[in-house]
Amino acid sequence: MTDTWVSFASAAEPPALGPLDGRYRAAVAPLVDHLSEAALNRARIHIEVEWLIHLCDTQSVPGAPALPPSDIAYLRDVVSTFDMEDVAELAAIERETVHDVKAVEYYLKRRLQEAPEGSALRDLGELVHFACTSEDINNLAYAVTIRNATTDVWLPTARALVKDVAQIARDNVAQPMLSRTHGQSATPTTVGKEFAVIAQRLQRQMRRIESTQFVGKINGATGTYGAHVAAVPSTDWITISRSFVEGLGLTWNPLTTQIESHDWQAELYSDMARFNRILHNLATDVWTYISLDYFTQVRGQGTVGSSTMPHKVNPIRFENAEANLEISCALLDNLAATLVTSRMQRDLTDSSSQRTIGVAFGHSLLAISNVQKGLAGLDVNKAALAADLDANWEVLGEAIQSAMRAAGIAGTPGMENPYERLKDLTRGAAIDAAALASFIETLGLPDDVQERLLSLTPATYTGLASDLVSFLDEIVDSSTTA
Numbered sequence: 017m018t019d020t021w022v023s024f025a026s027a028a029e030p031p032a033l034g035p036l037d038g039r040y041r042a043a044v045a046p047l048v049d050h051l052s053e054a055a056l057n058r059a060r061i062h063i064e065v066e067w068l069i070h071l072c073d074t075q076s077v078p079g080a081p082a083l084p085p086s087d088i089a090y091l092r093d094v095v096s097t098f099d100m101e102d103v104a105e106l107a108a109i110e111r112e113t114v115h116d117v118k119a120v121e122y123y124l125k126r127r128l129q130e131a132p133e134g135s136a137l138r139d140l141g142e143l144v145h146f147a148c149t150s151e152d153i154n155n156l157a158y159a160v161t162i163r164n165a166t167t168d169v170w171l172p173t174a175r176a177l178v179k180d181v182a183q184i185a186r187d188n189v190a191q192p193m194l195s196r197t198h199g200q201s202a203t204p205t206t207v208g209k210e211f212a213v214i215a216q217r218l219q220r221q222m223r224r225i226e227s228t229q230f231v232g233k234i235n236g237a238t239g240t241y242g243a244h245v246a247a248v249p250s251t252d253w254i255t256i257s258r259s260f261v262e263g264l265g266l267t268w269n270p271l272t273t274q275i276e277s278h279d280w281q282a283e284l285y286s287d288m289a290r291f292n293r294i295l296h297n298l299a300t301d302v303w304t305y306i307s308l309d310y311f312t313q314v315r316g317q318g319t320v321g322s323s324t325m326p327h328k329v330n331p332i333r334f335e336n337a338e339a340n341l342e343i344s345c346a347l348l349d350n351l352a353a354t355l356v357t358s359r360m361q362r363d364l365t366d367s368s369s370q371r372t373i374g375v376a377f378g379h380s381l382l383a384i385s386n387v388q389k390g391l392a393g394l395d396v397n398k399a400a401l402a403a404d405l406d407a408n409w410e411v412l413g414e415a416i417q418s419a420m421r422a423a424g425i426a427g428t429p430g431m432e433n434p435y436e437r438l439k440d441l442t443r444g445a446a447i448d449a450a451a452l453a454s455f456i457e458t459l460g461l462p463d464d465v466q467e468r469l470l471s472l473t474p475a476t477y478t479g480l481a482s483d484l485v486s487f488l489d490e491i492v493d494s495s496t497t498a
Contacts, residue, residue: 034375036375036378036379036382040378040382043381043382043385044377044378044381044382046168046169046381047165047169047374047377047378047381048374050161050162050164050165050168050169050374051161051162051165051373051374051377051378052374053371054100054103055161056157056158056161057098057103057106057116057120058095058098059156059157059158059160059161060116060117060120060153060154060157061094061095061098061120061123061124062095062157062160063153063156063157063160063264064120064121064124064144064145064153065091065092065094065095065124066260066263066264067145067146067148067234067260068091068124068140068143068144068146069083069088069091070256070259070260070263071143071146071256072140072143074256074259076248076251076253076256077143077146077247077248077251078248078250080140080143081136081140083136083137086132086135087131087135087136087137090131090132090135090137091137094124094127102123105123106119106120106123109122109123115150116150117145117150117153117154118150120153121144121145124144125141125144128140128141128144129141146247147236147241147243147244147247148234148236149236149237149274151274151275151276151362152233152234152235152236154367155232155233155275155276156232156233156234156261156264156266158281158370158373159230159231159232159264159266159276160230160264160265160266162230162281162284162373163228163230163265163266165374165377166225166228166284169377169381170225170288170377170380170381171222171225171226173381173384173385174218174222174225174291174384175222176388177218177295177384177387177388178215178218178219178222178492179492180388180391180392181211181214181215181218181298181391182211182212182215182488182492184207184208184211184391184394185207185208185209185210185211185212185215185485185488186208186485186488187208188206188207188208188211188396189206189208189209189482189485190206190208190478190482191206191207191208191396191398191401192204192205192206192401192402192405192474192475192476192478193205193206193207193210193310193401193404193405194401194404194405194408194411194474196304196308201408201410201411202411203411203414203477203479204405204411204474204475204477204478205478205481206478206481206482206485207310207396207401208481208482208485209478209481209482209484209485210301212484212485212487212488214294214297214298214301215488215491215492216487216488216491216492217294218291218294218295218298219491219492221287221288221290221291221294222291224287225284225287225288225291228280228283228284228287229267229280230265230266230267230280231266231267231268231269231276231279231280232261232264232266232267232268232269232276233257233261233268233269233270233272233276234257234260234261235253235257235270235272237274238273238274238361238362239271239272239273239274239361241253241254241257254270258270267280273358273360273361273362274361274362275358275361275362275366277356277358278355278356278358278366279356281351281352281355281370282351282352282353282355282356283352285348285349285351285352285355285376286348286349286352288344288348288376288377288380289344289345289348289349289352291380292341292344292345292348292380292383293341293345295337295341295383295384295387296337296338296341296342296345298387299334299335299337299338299341299383299387299390300334300338302331302334302390302391302394303331303334303335303338306331306334306394308400308404309397309400310396310397310400310401310404311394311395311396311397312394312395312397313329313331313393313394313395314393314394314395331390333386333387333389333390333393334386334387334390336382336383336386337383337384337386337387337390338383340379340380340382340383340386341379341380341383343379344376344377344378344379344380344383347372347375347376347379348376348380350369350372351369351370351372351373351376354366354369355369355370402475405473405474405475406473406474406475408474409447409448409449409451409452409473409474410442410445410446410447410452411474411477412452412469412472412473412474412477413438413439413441413442413447414438415469415472415477416434416438416452416455416456416459416469417434417435417437417438418434419461419465419468419469420434420437420459420461421434422465423461423462423465428460428461428462429460430459430460431459431461441455449473453470456469456470457470
């Protein structure tokens with residue numbers, strides 16, 4: 017039956033096959049300038065242009081002219097003005113070469129022939145891609161684009177999220193909440209402390225990502241500078257290579273096969289995946305807190321909760337984030353696992369794998385955006401939190417048996433078997449304030465200890481939770497302003 021339907025694939029502008037280029041395009045659009053195919057090709061042209069300039073500036077190849085500022089400006093303008101018409105032209109060349117980097121070389125040679133009359137660039141066609149293997153260009157192009165996507169797009173968004181989580185912690189620093197270890201009532205905490213834990217965990221991974229070394233090489237077909245030395249043995253090619261890579265703002269790798277080993281990419285993707293998983297933990301916890309009525313979702317955000325039940329506001333932001341974080345982690349894990357391996361001196365599995373980097377970043381960025389929007393729509397339900405605490409006086413059993421232990425060690429008689437006595441009182445039983453007070457008064461505790469325990473409630477049994485949130489000042493704030 018479907019054979020009779022109109023084919024969308026044949027449309028002049030076919031619909032997007034993937035959601036990042038369709039439904040969620042707006043959320044991930046900033047990545048397009050860094051991790052799309054067009055951005056990769058622009059970066060390749062950038063590397064070829066800068067290599068040509070570097071060879072001339074350093075007089076690495078005898079006869080290569082020192083380029084005047086006008087020629088350098090012309091070359092760099094080829095990169096800065098690279099637009100969709102140029103993308104189409106490059107694609108047409110690649111259909112003939114069936115080789116992406118060779119197409120870039122031919123494209124740049126065309127631009128040299130279009131240089132102003134009398135420009136030395138017209139005679140420098142064979143200096144384009146001089147002594148380079150394709151991976152010399154690719155590894156540097158990927159390093160530049162991944163660096164820019166990380167530092168200009170992903171990290172600022174991640175920092176904003178961590179700040180939001182930290183602010184929720186500060187806003188609710190003393191708001192008591194029943195803990196739910198193993199899903200059961202447990203020692204109370206504060207909303208602030210629980211969000212501070214997540215902020216600190218996210219921040220730790222973000223610091224690792226901020227310290228990433230973006231690595232590159234330019235040393236020929238098998239990393240030996242064989243062609244370089246054969247062509248121009250008098251040039252110090254190791255120094256030329258190092259100065260070029262470091263001039264791009266990258267870390268130079270002196271020891272490679274045909275490819276730069278991609279270990280730095282694997283490290284980055286593992287750190288990003290870990291950040292994702294901590295964020296996934298936040299999303300699932302907040303979803304659960306919403307189901308317990310600990311949080312209400314602010315209405316009026318323009319969303320329909322349920323298509324049939326008007327009272328519902330579904331936690332869709334957190335559910336969407338869960339799914340996208342899982343997709344991102346699957347891709348990041350695969351990249352981290354596969355990119356570190358290359359058969360002998362070279363195979364092309366990395367070429368296909370690296371084309372999914374933008375997708376991995378995109379699903380992470382989309383998830384971060386959704387968690388931010390979800391958190392912005394939350395209100396703490398203080399009444400529900402208070403009612404839950406008041407319904408679980410048995411959690412004070414921990415405090416009482418600990419006080420009994422301390423009193424016994426200090427010499428107070430009759431403090432034997434405190435854990436067992438509290439277990440018999442509280443396990444499987446509904447305990448209220450009166451029953452617990454009666455029990456405390458029978459224990460024979462020192463007066464000050466008894467008074468302290470009698471004044472304790474589930475809502476005040478939060479220990480030093482409020483004080484711990486202050487650690488965010490040194491853990492989070494010192495880095496999120498970067």
